[in-house]
Amino acid sequence: MASIAAASIAAPAVSGASATDQLPDFSSELYKDAYSRINAIVIEGEQEAHDNYLSIGTLIPDQAEELGRLARMEIKHMKGFTACANNLGVTADMPFAKEFFAPLHGNFQTALAEGKVVTCLLIQAILIEAFAISAYHIYIPVADPFARKITEGVVKDEYTHLNYGQQWLKANLETCREELEQANRANLPLVRKMLEQVASDASVLQMDQEDLMADFLSSYQEALLDVGLTSREIARMAAAALVG
Amino acid sequence: MFGLIGHSTNFEEARAKARSLGFEEFAEGNLDMWCSAPPQLVERLEVTNPSGKKIEGAYIDSCFVPEMLSRFKTARRKVLSAMELAQKSGLDITALGGFTSIIFENFNLLKEQQIRSTTLEWQRFTTGNTHTAWVICRQVETNAPRLGIDLRQASVAVVGATGDIGSAVCRWLSQRTGIKELLLVARQQQPLLDLQQELGGGQILSLEEALPQADVVVWVASLPQTLSIDVDKLKSPCLMIDGGYPKNLDSKANGAGIHVLKGGIVEFFSDITWQMMEMAEMANPSRQMFACFAEAILLEFEGIHTNFSWGRNNISLDKMDLIGAASLRHGFEALSLSLQPDASLAMAPA
Numbered sequence: 094m095a096s097i098a099a100a101s102i103a104a105p106a107v108s109g110a111s112a113t114d115q116l117p118d119f120s121s122e123l124y125k126d127a128y129s130r131i132n133a134i135v136i137e138g139e140q141e142a143h144d145n146y147l148s149i150g151t152l153i154p155d156q157a158e159e160l161g162r163l164a165r166m167e168i169k170h171m172k173g174f175t176a177c178a179n180n181l182g183v184t185a186d187m188p189f190a191k192e193f194f195a196p197l198h199g200n201f202q203t204a205l206a207e208g209k210v211v212t213c214l215l216i217q218a219i220l221i222e223a224f225a226i227s228a229y230h231i232y233i234p235v236a237d238p239f240a241r242k243i244t245e246g247v248v249k250d251e252y253t254h255l256n257y258g259q260q261w262l263k264a265n266l267e268t269c270r271e272e273l274e275q276a277n278r279a280n281l282p283l284v285r286k287m288l289e290q291v292a293s294d295a296s297v298l299q300m301d302q303e304d305l306m307a308d309f310l311s312s313y314q315e316a317l318l319d320v321g322l323t324s325r326e327i328a329r330m331a332a333a334a335l336v337g
Numbered sequence: 338m339f340g341l342i343g344h345s346t347n348f349e350e351a352r353a354k355a356r357s358l359g360f361e362e363f364a365e366g367n368l369d370m371w372c373s374a375p376p377q378l379v380e381r382l383e384v385t386n387p388s389g390k391k392i393e394g395a396y397i398d399s400c401f402v403p404e405m406l407s408r409f410k411t412a413r414r415k416v417l418s419a420m421e422l423a424q425k426s427g428l429d430i431t432a433l434g435g436f437t438s439i440i441f442e443n444f445n446l447l448k449e450q451q452i453r454s455t456t457l458e459w460q461r462f463t464t465g466n467t468h469t470a471w472v473i474c475r476q477v478e479t480n481a482p483r484l485g486i487d488l489r490q491a492s493v494a495v496v497g498a499t500g501d502i503g504s505a506v507c508r509w510l511s512q513r514t515g516i517k518e519l520l521l522v523a524r525q526q527q528p529l530l531d532l533q534q535e536l537g538g539g540q541i542l543s544l545e546e547a548l549p550q551a552d553v554v555v556w557v558a559s560l561p562q563t564l565s566i567d568v569d570k571l572k573s574p575c576l577m578i579d580g581g582y583p584k585n586l587d588s589k590a591n592g593a594g595i596h597v598l599k600g601g602i603v604e605f606f607s608d609i610t611w612q613m614m615e616m617a618e619m620a621n622p623s624r625q626m627f628a629c630f631a632e633a634i635l636l637e638f639e640g641i642h643t644n645f646s647w648g649r650n651n652i653s654l655d656k657m658d659l660i661g662a663a664s665l666r667h668g669f670e671a672l673s674l675s676l677q678p679d680a681s682l683a684m685a686p687a
Contacts, residue, residue, distance in 0.1 A: 226453075227453070230453045230454075248454075252454065301410060303369075303372055303373055303410070303411065304410065304414065306373040307372070307373040307374070307375065307411075307414055307418070308414075308453065310373060310374065310375045311375040311376075311418055311421075311453070312453070314375045315425070324377055324378060324379070325358075325359050325360060328360045328362060328363055328377070329361070329362055331362075331374075331375075332362025332363065332365075332366070
């Protein structure tokens, strides 16, 4: 049902539309500076994804071949994003990115050492992939033409990775529900902190923090629904990132 | 399967609703958290018509609240994400309730067909405005005579005449009811002139001019908070159909001889087990609902999986006839005044 809209909602429509129609100045120092960190995060993320999939393969040897295939795709992505930086004449700030990923990396390594497949999959194949997918979706409309093309290709692959984690967890849900909740509680807040840490750089790239968080939660929720959790369970899990 | 996309009428109510549905953590969250929260499929329901045909559907809460209206990007995302969820949930025809269709229309979301990896299929959605317009017209035709208002001698004012629902109501009233005078009220002059030409009649007036002349007033505009109505200048009796959103007319026009009826509300012939209409403050929540929601239910019963109501000013009398006949056939009835013998106060269902 609709009626004539209040004047209060007619006005922002105009300003909102014009704000998204204009792309950032890709050659400005401000943009390149912010890009050096965001791009580094993406490169580091793809590299770690590669390493993580190979590691998970050691925990579930019968899946090692498939995981090796996923890992190789991540290296291809990493090369693509390295080319994006070169194209803009930017040097990726890799030390920043390594530190950025350190807490999540640490949690993954701990889980790996303890042989916790569920936790490893949640961190890499669900959390990180869902985050990457939503960030890439938000980046694509404001990316430079070169990076746009690369990112569009990458995002398609990442869905297959997210799907891999979903399928495995779905098949093993009854035995992994508890670990899933624990892993979520320990790691989802880290993703939120990571997002806050790069919010100002992301906004230089015209990527809005609230959009990033909302799209990430949508992707995350969708993945967990597919795994077989109920929407109430997911809301409870998502709240671990949102509240407090 | 049919779908309904709705939202709470305000933030506090949204939190209370979340609590009652078992989303405890959402209930604790602040407005910023709600801005980032994804839409939720909160309820699945079954509806059976008088001839025993059963259909299934789902209610999606967009997690939008009117407090977010000033945040363009948030409002846009809420609507598109809820539509994405409806489509991914396999809902064939989904009604956009409350502010959802208003945001869709005003923010021109028709050009935002791609949301993440999903291409929205417009044929899966309907604004529900055709049924809303039909119900409002029916409410005028049924309730005016009950107050002793003879429509052939009556002046009917339509406030918000140039909108999607308003223009459809004007078309119906001028061609189907034989009312004496149609008074057209809206903010912008040019669309009013266009409408007047299309109708081949109707008098363009300001709200202040129209109200004292009107035996019936159909409100299909959102009322500004600051609007005040001088009830002493209104006719008695005066039938007021509150067809806007949100429905707040009964607090503004209340007095002897003034009868306020919630417009665009229908009542189903039997109880439906769902929690959502309770939240929408319906007088009889297991049977009453917004006519726009009912449109999705009707289209599902009829097997019409198309965007039946779409765009602006596309509502024809033929379509109103079609949806109106379906409405009656499948057990809906337009909400009526509950007149009591000594009625002297506003009759809006509380």
